[in-house]
Amino acid sequence: MSSLALLVATSLTLTVMLRSEQGPPSDQAEFQAKIVDDRRQLFDGSLSYRSRVSAPVGESVTYSIKLTALGEDAARRVNPERAAETRAFQVGGVEGASLTSASGQVRVVRLADTKTRQVIAEPGDTVEWRWGLTASEPGSYDLVLSLTTYQGDSDRALDTLTPPITVRLQVENTWSNRVDSMRNWLIALGGVAAALLALYAFRAPLAEFVQARREARRERAGGRDGYL
Structure with a gap:
């Protein structure tokens, strides 16, 4: 009986020593176990x-x-x-x-x-x-x-x-959106038309200025020819 008691005591001692060496469960293991358990609770x-x-x-x-x-x-x-x-x-x-x-x-x-x-x-x-x-x-x-x-x-x-x-x-x-789109398109078109009119209005005096310069050069050239 004493040998049996000694064997049991030795086994218990070894078990306690092994558990103490392993230490408590890690935080990561507890975290994972908590997630798994919570997922099991879903319905x-x-x-x-x-x-x-x-x-x-x-x-x-x-x-x-x-x-x-x-x-x-x-x-x-x-x-x-x-x-x-x-x-x-x-x-x-x-x-x-x-x-x-x-x-x-x-x-x-x-x-x-x-x-x-x-x-x-x-x-x-x-x-x-x-x-x-x-x-x-x-x-x-x-x-x-x-x-x-x-x-x-x-x-x-x-x-x-x-x-x-x-x-x-x-x-x-919707019709209101179509009307708004058409109005915006007309406004944009009006802006383009205004720009073209402004360009045309500027083109006329520019052409007159260029023509006047050409005539002035011809007159100066003709004066030099008459002098010679």
Whole structure:
């Protein structure tokens, strides 16, 4: 029995020594484990959005999206007929959305009644984002819709909408814009015409001046010939 007790004590001592040599888990390992655990806590969500939106040129139109955390009751409350399209997304905690355009002709402004980051705490929660869209020229523009689930208040992403959603903005021309364009064209044309008239008005006295110089040279040349 004494030999067995000694063997057990020796094993315990070696185990404690090995653990003490290894030291506590590193900060990096704890950080990674925390991210993995937080991702496991996410639950299914549904994003409702429109992939196409139209607006008259120069006028603002509101574009909105909704993100809902799904559950048995929440799934029944989500009405797919009310949204043009839906897409699955992992939610739970702080949610962020952005809508951007690479075109300088399009202005995207988040409306004041919605925050950039919002919170989904449990199934059934719904958050909404709204933007005002304005284009200065008619045409077709691509906007990029991005969505991110953050780890708490940090900027670390637990889930990102991949790939981002492309929203097509179709901007239609209007009669008022056509009238404005025509007026600007006429103003520009009038400026060109005025410049041509000024050039023509300057050309006449210039031609007279050149002609007078030529006649003066001829008279001087004729006077010298008569003297000889």
